[in-house]
Amino acid sequence: MTEVSLASQVAAKWRKKRGSLIMALHEIQDVKGYVPWEDAYQLAEEMGVPLARIYEVLTFYNFFKLDAPGKAVISVCTGTACYLKGNDKVLEEFKKELNIGEGESTPDRMFHLQCVRCVGCCGLAPVCVVNGKTYGRVSPNDVRNILDEWRNKLDEDEGVK
Numbered sequence: 001m002t003e004v005s006l007a008s009q010v011a012a013k014w015r016k017k018r019g020s021l022i023m024a025l026h027e028i029q030d031v032k033g034y035v036p037w038e039d040a041y042q043l044a045e046e047m048g049v050p051l052a053r054i055y056e057v058l059t060f061y062n063f064f065k066l067d068a069p070g071k072a073v074i075s076v077c078t079g080t081a082c083y084l085k086g087n088d089k090v091l092e093e094f095k096k097e098l099n100i101g102e103g104e105s106t107p108d109r110m111f112h113l114q115c116v117r118c119v120g121c122c123g124l125a126p127v128c129v130v131n132g133k134t135y136g137r138v139s140p141n142d143v144r145n146i147l148d149e150w151r152n153k154l155d156e157d158e159g160v161k
């Protein structure tokens with residue numbers, strides 16, 4: 001299986017449209033919660049835009065974030081298909097489990113919870129994305145497992161386990 005990065009998908013979508021850099025950066029931030037530098041580099045390369053121009057846009061608009069708001073950014077899709085399949089209940093479960101609201105991060109900055117519009121895999125609705133990993137047909141009962149999976153992963157990354 002070949003995995004195409006989000007930045008590559010976004011670059012392919014916007015490459016030929018003039019003046020679309022801001023839209024491309026928005027799309028990355030919508031999914032990841034911020035614009036990582038590696039994505040900015042990739043966009044520069046694949047959209048044929050100088051990196052300096054991307055840096056200018058990212059620092060000019062306050063809206064763009066350059067740092068991760070949490071180590072794991074949970075994006076709950078609130079597009080029509082996901083909404084109709086009950087993603088509002090999944091969102092509520094994340095809020096309850098993490099004790100935070102939409103757009104907030106846990107005090108230890110381990111998790112950040114946000115809502116995003118359609119992430120392009122409506123066939124798997126309801127969908128959540130955590131740091132780029134897509135979870136399809138999610139039910140409120142899956143929320144605790146998803147959080148445990150990421151707690152373990154983040155601990156491993158930090159060498160806690």
Ligand code: FES
Binds near residue numbers: 081118121123
């Ligand atoms: S509406 Fe959620 S993936 Fe399309």
